[in-house]
Amino acid sequence: xxxxxxxxxxxxxxxxxxxxxxxxxxxxxxxxxxxxxxxxxxxxxxxxxxxxxxxxxxxxxxxxxxxxxxxxxxxxxxxxxxxxxxxxxxxxxxxxxxxxxxxxxxxxxxxxxxxxxxxxxxxxxxxxxxxxxxxxxxxxxxxxxxxxxxxxxxxxxxxxxxxxxxxxxxxxxxxxxxxxxxxxxxxxxxxxxxxxxxxxxxxxxxxxxxxxxxxxxxxxxxxxxxxxxxxxxxxxxxxxxxxxxxxxxxxxxxxxxxxxxxxxxxxxxxxxxxxxxxxxxxxxxxxxxxxxxxxxxxxxxxxxxxxxxxxxxxxxxxxxxxxxxxxxxxxxxxxxxxxxxxxxxxxxxxxxxxxxxxxxxxxxxxxxxxxxxxxxxxxxxxxxxxxxxxxxxxx
Amino acid sequence: xxxxxxxxxxxxxxxxxxxxxxxxxxxxxxxxxxxxxxxxxxxxxxxxxxxxxxxxxxxxxxxxxxxxxxxxxxxxxxxxxxxxxxxxxxxxxxxxxxxxxxxxxxxxxxxxxxxxxxxxxxxxxxxxxxxxxxxxxxxxxxxxxxxxxxxxxxxxxxxxxxxxxxxxxxxxxxxxxxxxxxxxxxxxxxxxxxxxxxxxxxxxxxxxxxxxxxxxxxxxxxxxxxxxxxxxxxxxxxxxxxxxxxxxxxxxxxxxxxxxxxxxxxxxxxxxxxxxxxxxxxxxxxxxxxxxxxxxxxxxxxxxxxxxxxxxxxxxxxxxxxxxxxxxxxxxxxxxxxxxxxxxxxxxxxx
Numbered sequence: 001x002x003x004x005x006x007x008x009x010x011x012x013x014x015x016x017x018x019x020x021x022x023x024x025x026x027x028x029x030x031x032x033x034x035x036x037x038x039x040x041x042x043x044x045x046x047x048x049x050x051x052x053x054x055x056x057x058x059x060x061x062x063x064x065x066x067x068x069x070x071x072x073x074x075x076x077x078x079x080x081x082x083x084x085x086x087x088x089x090x091x092x093x094x095x096x097x098x099x100x101x102x103x104x105x106x107x108x109x110x111x112x113x114x115x116x117x118x119x120x121x122x123x124x125x126x127x128x129x130x131x132x133x134x135x136x137x138x139x140x141x142x143x144x145x146x147x148x149x150x151x152x153x154x155x156x157x158x159x160x161x162x163x164x165x166x167x168x169x170x171x172x173x174x175x176x177x178x179x180x181x182x183x184x185x186x187x188x189x190x191x192x193x194x195x196x197x198x199x200x201x202x203x204x205x206x207x208x209x210x211x212x213x214x215x216x217x218x219x220x221x222x223x224x225x226x227x228x229x230x231x232x233x234x235x236x237x238x239x240x241x242x243x244x245x246x247x248x249x250x251x252x253x254x255x256x257x258x259x260x261x262x263x264x265x266x267x268x269x270x271x272x273x274x275x276x277x278x279x280x281x282x283x284x285x286x287x288x289x290x291x292x293x294x295x296x297x298x299x300x301x302x303x304x305x306x307x308x309x310x311x312x313x314x315x316x317x318x319x320x321x322x323x324x325x326x327x328x329x330x331x332x333x334x335x336x337x338x339x340x341x342x343x344x345x346x347x348x349x350x351x352x353x354x355x356x357x358x359x360x361x362x363x364x365x366x367x368x369x370x371x372x373x374x375x376x377x378x379x380x381x382x383x384x385x386x387x388x389x390x391x392x393x394x395x
Numbered sequence: 396x397x398x399x400x401x402x403x404x405x406x407x408x409x410x411x412x413x414x415x416x417x418x419x420x421x422x423x424x425x426x427x428x429x430x431x432x433x434x435x436x437x438x439x440x441x442x443x444x445x446x447x448x449x450x451x452x453x454x455x456x457x458x459x460x461x462x463x464x465x466x467x468x469x470x471x472x473x474x475x476x477x478x479x480x481x482x483x484x485x486x487x488x489x490x491x492x493x494x495x496x497x498x499x500x501x502x503x504x505x506x507x508x509x510x511x512x513x514x515x516x517x518x519x520x521x522x523x524x525x526x527x528x529x530x531x532x533x534x535x536x537x538x539x540x541x542x543x544x545x546x547x548x549x550x551x552x553x554x555x556x557x558x559x560x561x562x563x564x565x566x567x568x569x570x571x572x573x574x575x576x577x578x579x580x581x582x583x584x585x586x587x588x589x590x591x592x593x594x595x596x597x598x599x600x601x602x603x604x605x606x607x608x609x610x611x612x613x614x615x616x617x618x619x620x621x622x623x624x625x626x627x628x629x630x631x632x633x634x635x636x637x638x639x640x641x642x643x644x645x646x647x648x649x650x651x652x653x654x655x656x657x658x659x660x661x662x663x664x665x666x667x668x669x670x671x672x673x674x675x676x677x678x679x680x681x682x683x684x685x686x687x688x689x690x691x692x693x694x695x696x697x698x699x700x701x702x703x704x705x706x707x708x709x710x711x712x713x714x715x716x717x718x719x720x721x722x723x724x725x726x727x728x729x730x731x732x733x734x735x736x737x738x739x740x741x742x743x744x745x746x
Contacts, residue, residue, distance in 0.1 A: 085481070146730075153733060155553055156729070157729070159684075160684075160725075160730075161726070163722050164723045164726055167719060167723055171717050171719055301677070309557070354572060358572055361568035364564070364568070365561075365565040365566070368565060371554065372558040375542070376538065379551055
């Protein structure tokens with residue numbers, strides 16, 4: 001089979017799923033998504049040059065990761081009103097847990113350069129599950145003492161937990177190589193793209209990926225990421241349209257009357273906080289395997305917390321589809337402003353010779369302004385929350 | 396009532412009694428006291444000499460002064476405007492950098508012995524304080540006032556303040572870059588020998604003195620002046636204050652002015668004791684919030700006292716754990732306070 005055909009086939013599923021996630025809930029959603037996604041997937045490899053194609057696939061992987069974070073925040077903030085300013089903590093815990101579970105502990109000379117508490121050498125999916133569990137445990141530790149109090153205390157406490165988690169990964173060399181980056185996190189199915197192929201895989205699978213090189217790997221990773229995003233989206237969407245989701249909203253909007261109706265308010269809050277944290281942990285695991293090299297500085301409050309808030313607020317709190325669309329839009333703006341900052345450098349050099357090197361910080365200013373403008377002028381975001389969420393009521 | 400029922404209700408009563416006792420101020424004080432003592436004992440077991448422990452405690456008080464200066468402003472704003480201002484960290488940083496900018500313009504005078512700084516730092520501080528105050532008033536006029544008129548929920552204020560934190564910090568990065576700066580690079584700063592073999596730098600004494608003077612000034616402002624009384628009235632009940640003819644918008648502007656000025660003072664002192672980095676205020680944010688919550692929201696004396704406790708535990712625990720975990724220590728103290736008594740050491744209500 002030709003190289004382009006295989007690329008197209010790999011792109012079909014992610015593109016169909018992404019279109020399906022983004023399009024509105026109308027009867028034509030599924031057919032349009034299937035036909036449109038397949039058409040785009042099968043023409044793109046021929047039309048687009050290899051460089052831009054692989055860039056846009058990487059872009060889509062990161063966009064899906066941020067969409068996942070935004071989805072997790074939506075369960076916490078959108079449905080229950082938890083002010084979690086420490087997304088970075090759950091993201092980092094997920095990433096490092098999955099890395100430690102899937103990596104092989106270094107031996108011999110390499111052990112002097114890379115220190116880690118353990119390396120279990122488990123498959124990718126085990127790492128993802130471990131990341132979800134670790135993130136849930138951290139969420140419980142935060143949630144139980146703080147969630148029965150006022151909402152602003154949760155915001156302060158989560159900022160604190162993000163800072164503490166970052167400090168731990170920065171200082172504890174024995175845990176996950178401390179200030180040094182943790183390299184060589186295995187990528188699922190990466191060997192298929194190497195010239196010798198995978199050892200355990202059937203021969204036809206190795207033969208299928210024969211024409212592709214390692215630089216095409218992100219195509220397969222996009223497939224994995226988008227499938228996980230879609231599964232979690234369906235899960236959250238169902239949960240939020242079930243009685244469980246309606247109790248969460250009742251707790252958010254009218255805590256007293258929810259309690260009067262026999263709902264355990266604190267318990268419900270803890271549940272939704274943990275569910276959101278699990279999704280963030282999964283996003284962290286996916287991030288670790290995408291980057292293959294991670295260190296504490298990747299989990300900066302700006303990239304891992306603030307940007308996600310801008311995404312959800314833009315997309316619309318309380319709307320899962322909005323959360324995903326917001327994730328992609330803001331990630332697009334953020335990536336696009338990198339080019340903008342680059343283009344502005346000559347003009348900035350005229351003002352001061354130091355400025356061009358600081359151009360990246362203009363992006364900070366832009367996203368900060370974006371959030372301020374959304375909060376001031378359109379706090380409900382692009383897509384409003386759907387008020388009627390029962391399957392038995394006509395929309 | 397059956398015997399079993401009586402036993403059950405007595406048990407329940409015991410539980411309630413226990414909980415009521417646990418939520419008192421005294422219990423929180425004793426837990427914090429035991430913790431402080433435990434840290435000291437642990438340090439002593441690690442082979443830290445008594446003399447060094449006393450020195451560490453003294454340094455803790457100095458660090459507490461820095462945290463305190465920042466948290467007095469934070470607690471005032473929290474009390475009057477009723478939301479956690481996450482941009483306070485950026486205001487702290489801005490104060491430190493503005494002083495640096497003023498000092499670059501002024502001629503460098505002789506140092507004021509025994510301190511390491513000269514008049515130009517004082518001048519910078521005196522200029523930076525009102526300027527940062529005005530910046531925070533401006534941010535309030537542009538952002539928070541609009542939210543107030545909309546009657547927005549507390550969480551939208553918190554989110555807007557987080558946006559302002561990153562907005563102000565991006566300006567600091569753009570103007571001064573991400574490198575470290577010093578007020579006086581390469582100037583020696585010898586320690587003074589005090590009684591009991593305590594060695595502290597004169598600058599550290601200055602920091603504590605400044606913190607106490609400023610908190611006393613805030614206390615006088617709140618207790619003795621008309622605007623201070625109006626602030627307290629607005630903090631207690633904004634509607635009632637308005638009914639009594641208090642211009643709450645003016646009161647809020649004054650609160651931001653004072654809060655921003657105190658944040659700037661904290662930033663300058665932090666910069667004097669270590670160095671200037673764009674992230675310095677964000678690192679101070681967690682200890683400052685811990686002090687605000689421990690001291691009771693809206694209580695300047697409480698914030699200063701809690702900051703001193705945090706400073707001491709931070710420094711003494713640094714003898715046996717990695718000192719970079721300072722924010723973590725503050726975090727643990729804050730969580731203990733939230734668990735036992737969310738109103739804090741000096742807050743109203745409860746026992």
